[in-house]
Amino acid sequence: MILLNLVMLLGPPLLGWWLYINKLHLTVKRSILQFLGYFFVINLSSYVVSYIRGVKRLVFDDMTVSYRVKFFCMGCVFAIVLQSLIFIFKRNMYIFKHLKVDILAFKRDMKKYFRYSVRLAKADLRTEVANSYLDWLWWLIEPFCTMLIYVFIYGFVFQVKEEYFTAFIYIGLTIWSFFQRNVMTGVNIVRSSKPIISKIYIPKYILLFSKMLVNGFKMLISFGIVIIMMGVYRVHITINVLMVIPIMIDLFLITFALGVVLMHYGVFVRDLSYITEIVLRMMVYMTGTFYAVAKRIPAPYGEILEKFNPIAYLIAAMRDVLLYGKSISYQALFGWAIFALIILLFGIATVYRNENSYVKVI
């Protein structure tokens, strides 16, 4: 019994502690202090969670094994999370000191390189279609065909019923593929633009920005189809349609922010592109590309998913304003924009601090 208690309480901190001292050579005194710190933080957080879940007191005598296992596992998760947080913060603390300088630099560089990124985007678009028979029609055909596949699978095989189902899926798909493409490009962009960045200085996020313009343009074309579909379905159009613009801006900001952050880590962490791919694949099903998250996933999780996943929220909002003529909450839209700006700021600052060593690594 005592042994079980010990394992439950000491196991997770030991794990975190082991992960930590593994990498540093500390004195005995410091590592004991470290361990005590871990012990308190981890067990406190586990206790808080179990308190919220309804266990008000820790009585060791009448504890079930399943509770112990849960407690232990939760502790392990906290240990790893704590460890990762420490790792990330240690690397990035100094960044916040230069925030103001970085914002000014961002403004200046954006102004300087904006024309270039637009040109580059146009050039990319042109090269993409230069050698295909169907030219720019591919930008319509590709999402359209994907939509047909999903309509078949979800509408016909799985019998998902939504009003205006084709347009419903199409909107989700368009927004999602914009997000996904940019995030994936972001992770790999520094490596793939080696020929440029090893010869000349350019703020690295400009490369991503340009790619986002390319994908954004394709997204706009896809939305052309949405408009046609709305005509076919005779969707009742309300004034809420105007909300499309702030939604798009939100989407752009969030994607850019995430892309910039991933771009930075993508340089140093080689396996990041695998991880992102897996996470994205998981996310596509949690984002409600093919179904309405809030309706299909049992309460309260569906609502939670939609609330805490910006892309899911934006997709749902886009459907609401375009197809169902509903109004959406301005607060959430605004909140996500602020959130995106904070992440973006952090990303840009990180990139400015580190971009000159990218060339040495790749």
Place this chain on the structure above:
Amino acid sequence: MEKSEEAKNAVEVTDVCINYKLLNNITVRRALFKKREEEEIFEAVKNVTFSVKEGGILGIIGKNGSGKSTLLRAIAGIFSPNSGSIDLKGHSVSLMALGIGFKDNLSGRENIILSGMLLGFSEKEVIDKIESIIDFAEIGSFIDKPVRTYSSGMHSKLAFSITAMLETDIMLVDEVLSVGDEKFRRKSLSKMKELIGDRNRTVIIVSHSIETLREMCDEVLWLHDGRIKGMGEPNDILEQYVEFMAK
């Protein structure tokens, strides 16, 4: 001596060190589960201090792997030194490199604009210069064809013309370039000399060719294993260098 004190410095390099970390890629596995590995650090440039006067021409010489190109790239702003500072006094700078950011499927004309803008010129400046670039490149009607259809000679002619016609205050040259067929080679070489010889422009040349450096430079810097081994009159330094290399 008096004269050189009047002229302002265009480039000031102070106590610059540049390191490469040889082991720098983190994977998630390594970050979480491995002991901190001893990072191997390779010091490419160690405590280098020098300055170049406005309009001066500095040659950098040294054996392979002595940190010449690294230093040049640091001055171009491609990466920052680990310690020390590089002050360009607000001058525009470019590293002479051929065909930066060329896109194979685009026409030569489009590539000129892209490449020029990447070098830091505005769209308008590039378009103003575009005719002279095309004239200089001598590739005729190919200018409106995609770059992938070019022969390698045409490719480098166009690339050279872009870098040669778009001028910056400070020019960094990694090996004096001469490209194309015999006729264009002569032309490009004389253009290079004209560009380098222009007294308004500050030039730093990295080269292995003792002849070129003797002919063109005001001053020569000799790098050896990342440290300055000597700096001064071209003739003196180059003589020492030749002697040293002959051993």
